[in-house]
Amino acid sequence: MTPEEQRLEELREMVAEVLEVEPEELTDTGDFVEDYEADSLRAIEILARIDKAYKVQIPQAELPELRxxxxVHAALLRHADRRG
Known part of the structure; x- marks a missing residue:
């Protein structure tokens, strides 16, 4: 498993916990709102956990795109590149 694949799986577990689903249920392209009934507070919680775990801040202005x-993985990689 590549480091990028490893990070995606860590992210899957983190997001699944916030959305209260099993990691296996969370697909790469499943819509958080439509498929997993997420609300804006859960989206903000996902950003907070990414910040804490990876020390990467994704602006809340990007929330509508992080569906x-x-x-989310692409945003994490993009913002991690900027900080380094």
């Missing part, structure tokens, strides 16, 4: 795991 699935793939988008």
């Amino acid at each position: 699935n795991l793939k988008a």
